[in-house]
Amino acid sequence: MAAIDIRAVDKSFQKLKVLHSVDLSIDKGEFIVLVGPSGCGKSTLLRMIAGLEEVTGGEIVIGGKRVNDLPPKERNLAMVFQSYALYPHMTVAGNMSYSLRLRKIAKEKIATAVAGAADILGLAPLVERRPRQLSGGQRQRVAMGRAIVREPQAFLWDEPLSNLDARLREQMRAEIKKLHRRLGATSIYVTHDQIEAMTLADRIVAMEAGTIQQIGSPEDLYERPANRFVAGFIGSPAMNFLDAQAAPANAGHARLVTEDGLTFEAIPGLELPSSRQLTIGIRPEHVLLGEAAGEGAKEATVDLVEPTGMGAIVHFRFADISHQAYHLGRASWRAGDSVKVALPTERLHLFDATDGRRLN
């Protein structure tokens, strides 16, 4: 039985419809990450699960029980807010123990639970402080501590790391992952940070404009994006796209011709009607440059080279369209140089030009 079942859920704010028939079934102990551009409805979905927003249509089932009309306190969930939402007039220990105190749990048990959580999160020396006497990272830990002292049916996280600096974010990301291993609790995590999504998720839910575009493991979404939106959204630097047309078949295999005259002896087994419009996608890290491009490579002009330390992002142009390649290691090209470029056929993603559906 699924821990959380979201069935055909709709949400409107007055006339504005922000979620369209969302279906999602979450297994016990699973770590689900919701990603999508700003305003696509991730927080709204999370808040509906928490009980902070009313459900306009459909139903939400937690632990086998329909919770549409249940207030938040009866859903037994824990949530970590982007702003942390700590109680400013309570100490760290007070913040963490509040939910337990409300449940009238014995004092000794509360003390043990708080001490345990404080230990896990490295907050032990700070338990008597108040939130305003803490740094941003420490506050974030208190917010996590408040969630883990009890045993909720699920953890809800709404961009918990977005107010931290890059370094701290990496560190907390790893801690969240460890915490999840240790507690094994069902989690739903909202972020628009790609790396958080890829590293934390058992399954990623990619959303756009209130609809789910794809649900799958991080590898699935990366290697076989279901449509053009997911392909462009997952991965950084983003996938390159080229408009193309299917040309008359050559020995049973469709041939593809791009606008600037590149031809691909296309992917075996793909049958396409001739002159069908489509979009070819290729990830920057799969573009081969220079020597690696080998025989039959095209000439392109380097626009810009952005070293990232581990490698470099090379911007180049075919005809007049700019693309990016990720080159591992040191890049010796400079802006204005000409460079050999190859796009390996087996790495191509093909999408319908009109509805963006994946074709291969």
Next chain:
Amino acid sequence: MTASASLEQAQPDRRPLKRLGLRVEPYLYSAPAVIIVATVMLVPLVIGMTYAFRDIRLLNPFSGGFVGLDNFRRLAADGDFYLALKNTVFWTAASVFFQFTLGLILALLLNRPFAGRGIAQALVFLPWAVPSFLSGLDWAWLFNPVVGPIPHWLTALGVMSQPENILSDPDLAMWGPIVANVWWGIPFFAITMLAALQSIPADIYEAASIDGAGPFERFRAITLPFLAPTIAIAVLLRTVWIANFADLIVVMTNGGPADRTQIVASYIFTTAFRRLDFGYASAIAMVLLVLLMIYSLLIVILRQTLLARA
């Protein structure tokens, strides 16, 4: 500026007039304000305080001499004064309590969204704009069975056996001005509490409701601690204000019946402007001033210790 300053340093004795001008400049600028404050406030205050040690009765041409502490000795033995002091405590405590409680409830209601909230907010703040003198007259009429509906309503509800004017009932008379004062003063608390409520972040309430807090618990654990500093200041200000506030009483009951609604402030007013005994009135006023200062000091100390602990 720098140029002229270095010029002066170089030639210290050349232009003494300019140096003098620069030195008195700040005093010249602030002089008008200082003179006005001194003439209309400080001087009368000091003169008024000296009255407490003099025998000043407007209708007695032989009065005016210094009498030392005679006025205070008379005050110490004045039963009317003690009655007024007792009435003041009751008047102030009841008025502040109801103004605060109802003002807070109103603020809580106005803090949640509903259609027409803007208009409701504007209406709620209207009593504040009515002059206290006018609202006193209004309420006196409302309580008067000849022209006002309230006694008839109370009779219909069975609270009263027949429509009478509570303002002429010695046991109930104080409630008349208190009701008027509560009506008139609610907006003050509603405005200040609403402003404080609106500064509480909504996600803290959300976090609490997920932690398992119901509406009452959220009020206790979040709203009250957030409001506490504002409540302390508002209650302090209001208490001092109401203890000094004689308008409604003078207009509605004039201290009667049988001095049962006489508070210290209205007693001062009556002594000074009806009996024209300014010396004695001034002595009472000084005692009231000292009492209110002690009260304020205690509240401030209390607030400081509470804040220091928080």
